[in-house]
Amino acid sequence: MNESNSPPVTMPGGNAIQPRFVLWLITIVAVGLSLFQLYSAGVQPLGLFYQRGIHLALIMMLAFLMFPVFGPHRKRGPIGWLIDIAFFSGAVITGGYLVLYLDEIISRAGFWSETDIRVAIIATVTVLEASRRAVGLGMTVIGALAIVYAFAGPRGELPWLADWMPGIMSHRGYGLDRVAGQLYLGQEGIFGLPLGVAATYIFIFVLFGAFLESTGAGKFFIDMAYAATGRQRGGPAKAAVLASAGMGSISGSAIANVVTTGAFTIPLMKRLGYKPHQAGGIEAAASTGGQIMPPLMGAGAFLIAEYTNTPYLDVVKVSVLPAIMYFATVYLFVHIIALKQGMQGMARSELPQMRDVLRAGWHFLLPLGVLVWLLVMNMSPMRVGFYAVVTMVVVAVLRYTFWFLFMAPREGKKVTPASIRRVILAGLVKLVEGLELGARNAVAVSMACAVAGIIVGVVGLTGLGLKFSSMMMAFSGGNLLLALVMVLLASLVLGMGLPVTASYIVLIVLVGPALTAEFGVPLLIAHLVVFWYSQDSNVTPPIALAGFAGAAIAGSKPMETGFQAWKFAKGLYLIPLFMVYNPEIITGGPLSVLVWTAFIGFLALGAFAAALEGYLFTWMSWPLRLVLLPAIAAAFYPNPMVEVAGVVVMMLAMGGNWLASRREAVAHG
16 A cells, blocks of 8 residues: 555644554554553563563654654655655664564673674664654754764764863763664663653553543543632632643643643633733643642653652652642732732633532542552552553443443433444444553653663763763852752753653753762752753743643743743742752651741742732732742741741731731721
């Protein structure tokens, strides 16, 4: 079958105009990948390289089918087909060679054959090209620059480049054989920890999220948020915050969260009185928070657990309070804007009733309950994900069966052999859709992790991590706050070209050792800080990708919306600082200390939102807002007396604002 006699079809998600047989191939590969992942997660666990090799091969095959070489809106043509077939074959070779010859490769232990090196080169080029198509050019360029850096040295393939390297960045340089072997045949390169986490934990939970999405759970959670908050002032905006907290953790992408929940929430916010750029910014800030929201935290919880050797459940537990602090800040911003603009809630008739929502979708809570219960039982996250997916499918089947056998006849629909066949066929189609959607959603994150593996491999080979630590010490002069500002700026620059997961991996490999060894930041806090800061490219102009997605739905100017998202997401910058200077909220301590620390944290974030907006219970004068700023800074200072002074000033200022609002109410009463 060729392109000319196969009708073109627009793929779901708008990726490309594809001939029908390519869509069938995508479905076959995607369903095969999802079934393989389910088998290895719940039936028969596989060895490290078998699991990662097969996973990467199938992911890259999917990437080359989904994303044509010349872009999504152009036909492949003869040259395009030749290139895509060549790279598709490269994907098969990348995983197939490793799986078929693993024992021989291990027995050679560093003394690689000529074939090993050739396949390693094919694999590296194939990974970079698959990443270009699935993730973007920025990721590929950074991966390629990392390889060039490995070659740049007196003994490397590109010795002349050594003259251009600053002294602190110089190294001996490595040849093609050594670099190719490191990247493809070692445990620190393409098949290293980032891809290992993507091929196990991340994929199975992305698949779980896909089944939640395809069975209608997204609408259930949004309706629940509206039923809970819709009648309050600024109700739809508050519902957006709550719905995005739930869906963002599951979807694994702030941008995906904006376009799914934002399609419901942004028009409602605008109708209520929020300006278009405010509505887009609120949704972007809330959706970004979904990535730091337990239990999944996008993919972050699994990566942090692996890198710090901390039980996954412990990572989730310590992340709960900071996530609540973040969403409380966004929620307060939303509330303040509603008060400033005199908004009211939505009418009861416009809102779903909580009991109706729960009656229609309570079964969606069962898989989440199973997930949390099995995590508490200390089961492997990969096995937990498997049981969560199975529970989701079983619950959906039972619910539909009950409706078909007992509810449909009351509506005049007869149960006949033909209708049973139709229902079974529709159920199988839904199952295939869920399996395909899960695999398609995982392509970008897995490719990002594969290229991140290349960068990590080069960092390990050249000792760049230690050099970067020395640079941090030199530039910051040993000042922790300056070092954290440098991490923030580095994360912003990396975020311009890398997705969140890859940005976190690259940054933690570079700055993690310095934060822990040189500045004494506890390991888990260092990882959480870097992970939080890696989110900032979603909401920080001039990039603000989630903000731009919100602007597209809101019909507002992208940069204006980006600045609003940046303002609402201020907790993303302040809460990591609070973790560093008040480590008790992560590492634990006496209950009285924890309660006090949490209290001053919430108070400082609330005061910051009020100072920024110039409003809390009523309008705030400029002198009062300026007085609040040093008091907020005092809450971050690790000295009890300074903290107490800051708390007293904040409470007096906010209390005075409340009294002023009461006087205004009496005067207008």
